[in-house]
Amino acid sequence: MSNRVTEMLGCNYPIVQGAMGIISNPEMVAAVSNAGGFGLLATAFADNVDIIRDQVRATQKRTDKPFGGNLFMMNPLSDRFARLLAGEGVKAVTLSGGSPKVLIPLLHELGIKALVVVPTAKVAVSAEAHGADAIVAEGSESGGIQGYQGASTMVLTPAVVDAVKVPVIAAGGIGDSRGYKAALALGAEGVQVGTRFIASLECIAHATYKDLIVQSSETGTDLLDRGRLRIRALHTPLVEKLIHGQLAEDRVFDEKAMEASWLNGDAEAGVLPAGQICGLIHNVLSVREIIEEMKS
Ligand SMILES: Cc1cc2nc3c(=O)[nH]c(=O)nc-3n(C[C@H](O)[C@H](O)[C@H](O)COP(=O)(O)O)c2cc1C
The missing domain is CATH 3.20.20.70 (Aldolase class I)
Known part of the structure; x- marks a missing residue:
């Protein structure tokens, strides 16, 4: 084409x-x-x-x-x-x-x-x-x-x-x-x-990140407020805590958290961004x- x-x-x-x-x-x-x-x-x-x-x-x-x-x-x-x-x-x-x-x-x-x-x-x-x-x-x-x-x-x-x-x-x-x-x-x-x-x-994303995308339904993501921006990420137990104000935000959005979760598969360390299309993957x-x- x-x-x-x-x-x-x-x-x-x-x-x-x-x-x-x-x-x-x-x-x-x-x-x-x-x-x-x-x-x-x-x-x-x-x-x-x-x-x-x-x-x-x-x-x-x-x-x-x-x-x-x-x-x-x-x-x-x-x-x-x-x-x-x-x-x-x-x-x-x-x-x-x-x-x-x-x-x-x-x-x-x-x-x-x-x-x-x-x-x-x-x-x-x-x-x-x-x-x-x-x-x-x-x-x-x-x-x-x-x-x-x-x-x-x-x-x-x-x-x-x-x-x-x-x-x-x-x-x-x-x-x-x-x-x-x-x-x-x-x-x-x-x-x-x-x-x-x-x-x-x-x-290069960790297998856990990929598996969570595959397992997620079309309603399995959340829009998280982050100052003037929003982030759409998988609804994980960590995100549940974030939504209820039970976690210090900075800890889960910094670079260390990103590496631990995206590359090493620790879903308790950081948010895993993904879109609603998860439900079709x-x-x-x-x-x-x-x-x-x-x-x-
Ligand atoms: C994990 C992740 C990281 C992203 N990082 C960037 C980025 O660094 N720069 C950018 O312009 N968009 C970034 N995006 C947005 C994507 O480039 C793309 O526009 C978006 O994922 C499209 O929506 P989809 O996830 O439904 O396919 C990111 C998206 C995801 C899921």
């Missing part, structure tokens, strides 16, 4: 693997690009450029297909990551977690396409005015961090499609061919998929199997 998104990203199918913090590992990113999608490395929690350089090179060892990165505006090193990614040959990034106003001109100067992740049509219009090359419309059923005013993907996607001229990529609640086709029917020219790829063989598959089914 060829459209404005595949042409912009240089992939076969307009299926983007959403950046997922420390579990956007090179093996998964490369597997997505090798299967015809577009993998994304994450930089949200990185505190130096060397880590990102290593990840880019580890990905390049595994694929000669294009892949991208994500720049998280709350990370003060984002402009340095942008320069590093450009130097390593990356041609497209998503921008999330804040205003893209400052970074878009830099990215364009560096020859990188800017795909801006938005929670509302209003923010999409503003991002387009600042020069966004594409919009990722992220609905409230999605896993991970989101804004406060979220509408569902079903409503947000056509609202954004109507509001902007650049291509729109729908994110949130997409995990199989039905979701992919539905997104295209809503006017999106591509999809960004997160949670489904956690439950893949190539994702019944197995751990290879990235290629996921993409082949999705585009079928």
